[in-house]
Amino acid sequence: MFTVERSNFGPGFTFGVATxxxxxxxxxxxxxxxxxxxxxxxxxxxxxxxxxxxxxxxHYELWPQxxxxxxxxxxxxYRFSFAWPRLIPEGTGAVNQAGVDFYDRLIDxxxxxxxxxxxTLYHWDLPSPLQDKGGWMNRDIAGWFADxxxxxxxxxxxxxxxxxxxxxxxxxxxxxxxxGIHAPGYRDIRAAARAMHHVLFAHxxxxxxxxxxxxxxxxIVLNLEKSEPASDSEADRQAANFGDAMFNRWYLGGVLKxxxxxxxxxxxxxxxxxxxxADMEVVSRPLDWLGINYYTRGLYKASGxxxxxVEQVKGDLEKTDIGWEIYPQGLTDLLVRVFNEYTKVPxxxxxxxxxxxxxxxxxxxxxxxxxHLQAVKAAxxxxxxxxxYFAWSLLDNYEWAEGYAKRFGLxxxxxxxxxxxxxxxxxxxxxxxHNTR
Numbered sequence: 001m002f003t004v005e006r007s008n009f010g011p012g013f014t015f016g017v018a019t020x021x022x023x024x025x026x027x028x029x030x031x032x033x034x035x036x037x038x039x040x041x042x043x044x045x046x047x048x049x050x051x052x053x054x055x056x057x058x059h060y061e062l063w064p065q066x067x068x069x070x071x072x073x074x075x076x077x078y079r080f081s082f083a084w085p086r087l088i089p090e091g092t093g094a095v096n097q098a099g100v101d102f103y104d105r106l107i108d109x110x111x112x113x114x115x116x117x118x119x120t121l122y123h124w125d126l127p128s129p130l131q132d133k134g135g136w137m138n139r140d141i142a143g144w145f146a147d148x149x150x151x152x153x154x155x156x157x158x159x160x161x162x163x164x165x166x167x168x169x170x171x172x173x174x175x176x177x178x179x180g181i182h183a184p185g186y187r188d189i190r191a192a193a194r195a196m197h198h199v200l201f202a203h204x205x206x207x208x209x210x211x212x213x214x215x216x217x218x219x220i221v222l223n224l225e226k227s228e229p230a231s232d233s234e235a236d237r238q239a240a241n242f243g244d245a246m247f248n249r250w251y252l253g254g255v256l257k258x259x260x261x262x263x264x265x266x267x268x269x270x271x272x273x274x275x276x277x278a279d280m281e282v283v284s285r286p287l288d289w290l291g292i293n294y295y296t297r298g299l300y301k302a303s304g305x306x307x308x309x310v311e312q313v314k315g316d317l318e319k320t321d322i323g324w325e326i327y328p329q330g331l332t333d334l335l336v337r338v339f340n341e342y343t344k345v346p347x348x349x350x351x352x353x354x355x356x357x358x359x360x361x362x363x364x365x366x367x368x369x370x371x372h373l374q375a376v377k378a379a380x381x382x383x384x385x386x387x388x389y390f391a392w393s394l395l396d397n398y399e400w401a402e403g404y405a406k407r408f409g410l411x412x413x414x415x416x417x418x419x420x421x422x423x424x425x426x427x428x429x430x431x432x433x434h435n436t437r
Contacts, residue, residue, distance in 0.1 A: 001366070001428050001431050001432075002369065002370045002428050002429075002431070002432050003365070003370055003374070004370065004372060004373045004374060004377060004432070005432060006432055006433055008377055009376070009377060009380065009386075009389075010380070012387070013387060013388060013389075014076045014116065014123070014348070014387060014388030015074075015075050015076050015077070015388070015389055015390075015429070015433055016070075016071055016075050016076055016077030016078060016079055016116070016118060016388065016390040016391070017073070017075055017078060017079070017390060017391050017392075017393065017410065018078075018079035018080075018118075018350060018351050018390040018391065018392050018393055018394070019078075019079070019080055019081070019393055019394050019395065019397065020123035020124070020167070020397075021033065021080070021081045021082065021083035021086070021123060021125060022053045022056070022083065022122070022123065022124065022125040023053065023056060023123075023393075023397040023398045023400075024056050024057040024059040024066075024395055024397045024398070025053075025056055025057075025058075025059045025060045025083060025086075026053070026054060026055040026057065026058045026059065026060050026061075027058065027059075027061065027102075027112045028053075028054055028094075029174045030098035030102075031086075031089060031096040031097075031098045031099060032083065032085055032086040032089065032096065032098075032099060032126070033085035033086075033088075033089025033090060033091075033096075033127050033128070033129070034082075034085060034128040034129075035083070035125040035126060035127060035128060035183075035268070036086045036124075036125070036126045036127075036128055036131045036184050037052075037053060037125050037183045037400075038052065038053070038054075038128065039128060039183070039289070040182070040184060040185055040313075041053065041183075041310070043185075044191065045432075046183075046185060046401065047400075047401050047402075047403045048401065048402050048403040048405050049404070049405065050403075051299065051398065051403030051404050051405075052398075053398045055186070055413075056397060056398045057395050057396075057397055057398075057413050057418065058418050059102070060261045060281075062113025062418060062420075063105070063106050063109060064109060065420065066394065066395065066420070067106075067109050067110060067113050067115065068113070069311065069394065069408070069411055069420065069422065069426075070115055070280065070394060071113040071114065071115060072112070072144070072430070073410070073422075073426055073429055073430045073433065074429065074430050074432070074433030074434035075115070075429070075433060076115065076116055077115060077116035077117075077388070077390070078105070078110055078115050078117060078118065078163065078394075079114070079118040079119075079120065079350060079390045080117070080118070081119070081120040081121070081167065081304070082119060082120070082121055082152060083099070083105060083120070083125055084095070084121075084122065084125060084126065084127055085125060085126075085127040085128070086099035086102065086124060087099045087100065087148070087151065087152070087352065088127065088148060088151065089127065090127060090129045091126070091127035091129050091130035091144055091148075092129075092130070092144050092147060092382050092406070095151065099234070099260050100155055102154060104155075104156075107156055107159050107160070108159070109169075110317050113158060116161035116162075117159060117160050117161055117206075118161055118162045118163075118164070118350075118390070119152070119156070119160050119162070119163045119164070120140050120150055120163075120164045120165075120166075120167050120221065121145075121148065121152060121163065121164065121165050121166065121206060122145070122165065122166045122167060122172075124167065124168075124171065124176075124182065124183070124400075125169040126155060126183075126184075130144060131184055132259045135174060135187065135195075135196055135232055136173065136176075136177070136194070136195035136198050136199055136202075137191050137194045137198070137227055138194075139194075139198055139201070139273060141198055142198065142200050142201045142202040142204075142205040143205065143215060144237040145165075145202040145205060145206050145285070146205040146206050146209040147209070147249045148206075148236040149165065149205075149206035149209040149210050149213075150209040150210070150213050150267040152210075152215075153209065153210045153213035153214060153215040154213050157210070157213060157214055157215040157216075157414070158214070160215070160217075161217065161310065162217040162218075162219065162288075162289065162317030163210060163215055163217065163218055163219075164218075164219050164220055164221045164291055164350070165206040165207060165210075165218070165219075165220050166199060166202070166206075166221070167219055167221045167264060167350075168221060168222065168223040168240060168293060169196075169199040169200060169203070169220070169222065169251055169291075170222070170223055170247055170250075171223060172195065172199045172250060173195035173196040173199045174190060174192055174195075174196060174246065176191035176193075176195070176229065177191040177192040177195040178191070181401055182400060182401060185259060185312035189268065189278040190268050190271040192268075192271075192393050193268040193271035193272045193273075194271070194272070194273055196250060197226065197272060197273055197276050197279070197283075198270070198273070200251070200254045200255060201279045201282060201283055202278075203220055203255065203283070204279070204282035204283045204284070206287045207287070208282070208285060215287075217289065218287060218288050218289075219287050219288055219289040219290055219291055219345075219348075219377040220255055220256070220287065220290065220291065221291035221292070221293060221350045221351075222248075222251045222252065222290070222291065222292060222293070223292075223293040223294075223351075224247070224248050224252075224287050224292055224293070224294060224334050225247050225248065225294075225295075225296060225297055225298040225330070225334075226297040226298070226327060226329075226330030226331075226333055226334055227240050227241075227243045227244035227247060227248065227297070227298045227300060228240055228297055228298070228299055228300070229299075229300060229301070230299050230300060230301040230313050230315075231301065233302075234294065235301075235302035236300065236301045236302055236323070237379075238302065239300040239301055239302045239303075239309070239310040240298075240300040240310075241338070242263050242264075242267075242300070242309060242310050243298050243300040243310050243312070244298075245261040245263040245264050245405070246247070246263075246264055246267075247298060247423065249264075249303075250264050251343050252386070253342075254280070254283050255283065255287070255290075256284065256287075256342045256343045257282060257342065258280040258281060258283060258284035259280070260278065260327075260399075268399035269311070274417075287343075287406075288345060288346075289346045289347070289348055289387070290338070290343055290345055290346075290347055290351055291347075291348050291349075291350030292334065292335070292338065292347060292348070292350060292373075293349075293350055293351035293392075294330070294331045294334060294349065294352050294354075295324050295352065295354075296320075296324035296325050296326070296330070296350070297315070297327045297330045298312055298326055298328055298409070299313050299314070299315045299325075300312060300313070301313055309417055311435075312316060320354040320355050320356065320368075321354070321355040321356050321407075322354075322355040322399075322406050324355075326354070326368060326371075327428075328371040328372050328374065328375040331349070331352070331372055331375040331376065331379070332376075332378045332379045332382070335349075335375075335376070335379035335384040335386055336349060336379050336382045336383070336384050338384075339379075339384040339385060340383075341382075344385065345385075346385050346386075346387040347384060347385060347386045347387065348386070348387055348388040348390070349372075349376060349386065349388065349389040349390060350390050351390060351391070351392040351393075352369075352372050352389065352391065352392060353365075353368070353369070353391055353392035353393060353408050354368045354406050355399070355406040355407060356407060356408075357407070358423075359412055360412055360421055360423050360424065361424050362421070362423045362424050362425050365423070365424075365425040366424055366425050366428045367429065369391065369425060369429070372426075373389065376389055390435050391410060391425075391429065392408055393408045393409050393410070394409060394410055394411060395409045395410075395411050395413050395420070396403070396408065396411070396413040396415075397409065397413070409423070409428065410422065410423055410426040411423060411426055432437045
């Protein structure tokens, strides 16, 4: 059980769980179009075990029992994502009514159970026809995404407690276009530079479209790390500064201040879109809240290679099953830093969790959550306006390039039978939250 209590976080604090459409829905029928993750996962060598999201957790059919789990756990809210290719199969143009009907059922099901719907427009499943046109490398995506955002606002906006435009733009842009680890799998600095700007420009155009169509309580979800040097050497301190600029400050500075860090502008050089500066007012549209996903720190040393000037190394802290260091202090430090240096809008931890090998008994995960909840409380005590915490994830699910090999869920999923079994970590949240809303 946890050592913290719900009342420690103040009145009105939101506790929830988070998922993403491609990772849990399955249900690749009823007019749903193809996404970049369908083709990326079908390409040999891209995903552990050749796993795909074709079936995932079959949330498409089993959503009622999943919502029951959220309600019975005592949670206030469910952070989910819309699948763009389920709603607009070609990415633009004709709307798939079956997709609209599914999300109508899902959102109404949340409301019937007293759960607040926290929606994300984009959690990485770009419609394949848009990738054929260049995807995030094409400036036109800002218009395509704005039209999609307008549809969501029109069809669902009056029932949503909050809406985020994009989940983890660093992953959308750099991880997927420079490191090539996620779809579409590019390893190209020009592709990355364009995606890094266009993903934030599209965020801004989506904010405008959502507001124009009456949507309220709008934000974005950034994944942040605590960037630290591998040693006390000046070279490694500079490497940590560069890593912080690439991972954190490009997105924090762009979205919240309309400024990109000079270190990364110099690194990307002429590969950035011409005239990007004129877009920064749109990139930095005012927000109602900011979501932060936190899992670990980044430990950096100088590489000596101008093409990749820094190298990430593993530290000596305890690690999760996916190899990420467990570092709760980093969450406190980030929350305080963001609140003091970037914005006074309410902050939400929109993802935090760990991969673990155990089944239903997951004591390390219980300890992980307890320590990170304490870290949130410590940030509040230092003045950060933190309003909510969403555990990642409700269910074991499709973990992108790791396939089904890594389990982040509070609830165990048998992928053969789709049976759900709550773990000790679920029971720990339940014990803290139940009957105290």
